[in-house]
Amino acid sequence: MSKSCKVHVNQLQVGNFVRLPVAWKDHPFLFNSFRVKQEAQIQLIRSLGIEHVFVDLDRSDVMPLQEQPVSMSAPAKDLAPLIDELDKKKQEQIEQLKKMRRELGKTEQEFDRSLAKMRNLINKLRSRPLNAIQEAEELIQDITRQLLANENLVLHLMGDAKKDDGIYYHSLNVAVLCMLLAKELGWDRADIEAIGMGALFHDVGKLKVPAQILKKQVGLTAPEINFIKQHPNFGVEFVKLTDTFPEAALPVITNHHEFLDGSGYPKGLNAKDLCPLSQLVAVVNEYDTLCHPDNISKAKTPYAALGYLFKNYKGKLNSEFVGQLIRMLGIYPPGSVVELTSGQFGMVMAVNISKLLFPRIMVYDALVPKDQAPIIDLEAEGLSIVRCLPPAALPEKIFNYLNPRERVTYFFGQESKS
Template identity: 65%
Template sequence: MKKSCKVSVSQLQIGNFVRLPVSWKDHPFLFSSFLIKQSAQIELIKNLGIQFVIVDLERSDTPPLTAAAINPLTQPASAEINQLKKDMDDYKAEQIEVQKKLRRDIHKTEQNFNRSIAMMRNLIAKLRSRPLNAVDDAKDLVNSIVDQLLTSDNLVLHLMSDAKQDEGIYYHSLNVSILAMLLAKEFGWNRSEIELIGLSALFHDVGKLKIPSQILKKTTAWTAPELNFIKQHSLLSVELLKLAENFPQEALRIITQHHEFLDGSGYPKGLSEQELDKVSQLLAVVNEYDSLCYPSNQSKPRMPYIALGYLYKHYKTKLNQEYVGQIVKMLGIYPPGSVVELSSGQYAMVMSVNLNKLLCPKIMVYDAMIPKDQAPIVDLEHEGISIVRCLPPSALPEKVHEYLNPRERVSYYFGNDSRK
């Protein structure tokens, strides 16, 4: 059975799922693919001056009319058509403004993110030569982030751009810090606790700077001595940070323990649950999640939704399950960076998630008729479409992959939903 067919616009009827062969800006519909729900929509399609459309038979509720069944006299009143067109034009214009606003919000968030990455780069560079300054800079960064977190009750988590080559430590450290502070806020921790986990996360991996890059970037299996060396990185982090007298002692302990597991199978000391406080346990959860998304060169990165599922399924004895459940709940079923298929049959990438409305993310939709720098960003909360499933980027057709440009390194930063 054919999945789709080219039909005359005169054969369309309610229940057909159509794809319009015209540019998005040249028709009043919000999408170029949709299910026809009223006869006035058919007349609008006819008024576009096209003779044929593509009907997706699998997504249609009914097949197109046969030539014998066409009734040229059956059509809605012109007043109904004109009113529908006006309503659709108005709504589309409104949505275009909403999209422009969302793009500005994402751009502003990206600027804040890039400033934070630059601060990370500078403070880690200072750590050996001017450790006191490095720690002061880190405290300033954490304080400014916590100020924003605690003064907003309508946070949006945005997808950020890919990490630059060889800067993974900055992106990983900032990502873990941001997510850990968001989780701490969700649990109602006080400001000093949120700042403590944020500062600990910023520096938790600096010890890797003392490990030769040829070991860290090795693509073949590590030898036992190499693996043991890598497992000392949390202690190496503490060794570096002890150069700064203004670095909190409590944070040193948390950094030491960020790879410890509840069942005693972690490192470097094999501690068990009763020896690990809530801050260390929370940092371990976030660190494992981000490491699953962006692992060493010896493992393949997992998409965010797969990483969350893997964390939930395989770390039941290792990680605090309350914290695992909360990060799954906070990021939602479709975390930013997820590639999805929509009920409209289109492909999209999740760009932003309002932490209060996890099932209605904002998505960037693939539309071959629109340049990718103008790709529609749609808020699912206000549209009659839904996400059918998540997809691995490798499942996308090449032209869709190039258009959506799925991130190799998924990074998050937060902003406010200023429309609320």
């Protein structure tokens, strides 16, 4: 816990990390908490009409001064350029925040439409398989068009899944990440669409597994485990109810649990028997499953899941594809809870695939309403991430404010030009 003390504004000096006891709208600074970088900022704090501020001693470069009278205050006109500069920067930040929220809103609408289509086509698969496959192809072709038409893609964090919607979120998440990866790997349109189709239906075979087995809270019996391990084969049986399902996508369904060393299922295939599409979906499926296992108490953060995948699946998963997944999501994927160099806590909301070191962070600020929480661009603010931490490590009020997702789901949008 950081040491914080209340000090008179006359005790401030450059290098102190301060927290202002006034509302965000009542001062020109970008944040309520920040490190003082110039003497003029101290003068401006004094001009706010407050006598005391809070100084975080652990995050300060120097200790506050002993209280002493201040010499003649700088004339107000000397502060005018700084006030103008800060006001301008703050207004730019507000406009940028509005733009980010608009982009996120558009992406969420597109995600919700895709999820509704996904739910609808899965429900049609038994009764009207031809319609289901046709609608799936239209969905995947639409996503592919968006992917290939836009170079400046941003990966956004979506809202939490509704109860019992896990299979839809998981399937769409795996499909979107597979297609993004395929694009980044330079695959052609046909392969991007094939892996998208296969990934969309990769877990559909679980519809043939009794719900009491899938939702069983105690340990599964050996026959139950073996039955669940047949769901890739059940999935292929489902999509073969029509002869219009693309042949190239079938291995994605059959082999999404197969590993390069033969330790996977249902057939225990080796690397030589697994096509690139099968190897790619295995990587993405394993990543999403690490984040969202059946036993939620064992769920890993996106940051931890990537590290675990890299360290523990050597020889099992295609290392090139694992590396590309890490490069695409960044060191701190959307959904990661982080601490910044400013001392603030936040949650990664989005990453621009071309600027992975500077994700967009929703930052906790006790003086800003939750629905107006600032979303900042690390590059623009000159900040960086100190560490990633599990959501459970957050103080309750920060946890409730940031609202970390139980199910981390992604969808992409295009970053609009400023």
